[in-house]
Amino acid sequence: MTGPAIGVEEEFHIVDTGTRHLVPRSGLLLEALPKDRFTKELQRAAVESHTLPVHDLREVARDLAGLRAVMIAVAEDLGLGVVAAGSAPLTDLKQMRVTPDPRYEQIVDDYQLLAREQLICATQVHVEVGDPDLAIAISHRLAPWLAPMLALSCSSPYWLGEDTGYASYRTLVWRRWPTAGPMAKFESAAEYEGMLEELIRSGVISDAGMAYFDIRPSAHVPTVELRICDSCTRVDDIVLIAGLFRALVVRECPAIRRDPDSEVQLEPVRAATWQAARSGMEGELVDPVEGVRGPAASVIERMVAGLRPQLEEAGDWELVSALARDALGRGSSAERQRRAFARRGSLADVVDLLVAETAIGGWDEPVDGDTRPPCRPAA
Structure with missing residues (x-):
């Protein structure tokens, strides 16, 4: 039992363990990290890792945990902390620096404040789809x-030192880019490529990599890429999201063949995404099937149950359903961050929580045939 290959890209913030502030020191980290698994980002306060494409969710988990362990060890030697979250609570914009790179420098020149404030991190999941159309x-x-999917990852309630009132403020920051959001319907890969060429000719974007749709065909590999999720402190949550996204892709393939002309109305999608960014798992979500709001846990439980045939076919049902129960019982990172702040009114405590969760939020290998990772208590 297996499914299409999966790969994951994780983006991490770099913080000073003394001040707890975001710091532009990615260059020091990248000098000591494997160049084939870690790379730069637009801002020098972030680093990205990527797993190898595999078919088994547990292999994804082991790779993610291993990459984190390597990066955290290097960071600790430099007096730095690693944060896997959509935003870093303590940031001084004046101290931030863009990575020296002609493409990045052009982006800053073109987009100004949008690029200078691009201090957000995401989890991106690739699922293999060989047919471009x-x-x-x-x-x-x-x-x-x-x-x-966004609600399961919400981890960015704080922005530039303030509680935004959102579970994922990263989503709102990201939405400012001209190509961000859900993708419209195209009849073929050729039509999609034509649209990208038109955008590039217009000068609004400089290359196909700036098609920042929430789900998009990758510009470099034969995959469909989920891009809407915040970075996740816990590897468990990434594995959950990856398993669900693969199941969604697998389920949709025959549905497309049966009804190729079906089109999604994007206005309700944008509204539902805003609702998820606002409330995360602690409030209500718009049900994708019924189109009405309901408790987030109920919406997610129905999504998981509806994907059971695809999850069972891939051998993922027991693992993914257990991870979903754990995630819903634990609540969102956004809520845990707010609880940490409420104890003493200190954003430094929030950063310490994020650093600790990123470090211990690895993967416990199932033993004795048990497919369920042990639950860890919420911080």
């Missing part, structure tokens, strides 16, 4: 499921 259709047709 099918990848285009999937990228559009899965839009209704963006909201619950």
Whole structure:
């Protein structure tokens, strides 16, 4: 039993363990990290890692945990902390620096404050889809499921030292880019490529990599890429999201063949995504099927149950359903961050929580045939 190959890209903030502030020191880290698994980002206060494409969710988990362990060890030797979250609570914009790179420098010149404030980190999941036309259709047709996927990852309640009132303020920061959001319907990969060429000719974007849709066909590998999720402090949550996204992709393939002309209305999708960013798992979500708001836990439970045939086919059902129960019982990172702040009114405590969760939020290998990772108490 197996499914299409999966790969994950994780973006991490770099913080000073003394001041707890975001710091532009990615260059020091990258000098000591494997160049084939870690790379730079627009801002020098972030680093990205990527797993190798594999078919087994447990292999994804082991790779993610291993990459984190390597990065954290290097960071600790430099007096730095690593934070896997959508935003870093303590940031001084005047201290931030863009990575020296002609492409990045052009982006800053073109987009100004948007680029200078691009101090957000995401989890991106790739699922193998070899047919380019099918990848285009999937990228559009899965839009209704963006909201619950985002809710599972919400980890950015604080922005520039303030509580935003949102579970994922990163989503609102990201939405300012001209190509961000759900992807419209295209009849073929050729039509999609034509649209990108038109955007590039217009000068609004400089290359295909700036098509920042929430789900998109990758510009470099034969995959469909989920891009809406915040960075997650816990590897468990990334594995959950990856397993669900793969199941959604697998389920949608025959649905597209049965009904190739179906089109998703994007206005409700945008509204539902906003709702997920606002409330996360602690409030209500718009149900992708019924189109009405309901408790987030109920919406996510129905999503997981509805994907059971695809999860069982891949051998993922016991693992993913257990991870979903754990995630819903634990609550969101956003809520844990707010509880940490409430204890003493200190954002430094929030940063300490994020550093600790990123470090211990690894993967416990199942033993004795048990497919369920042991639950860890919420911080």
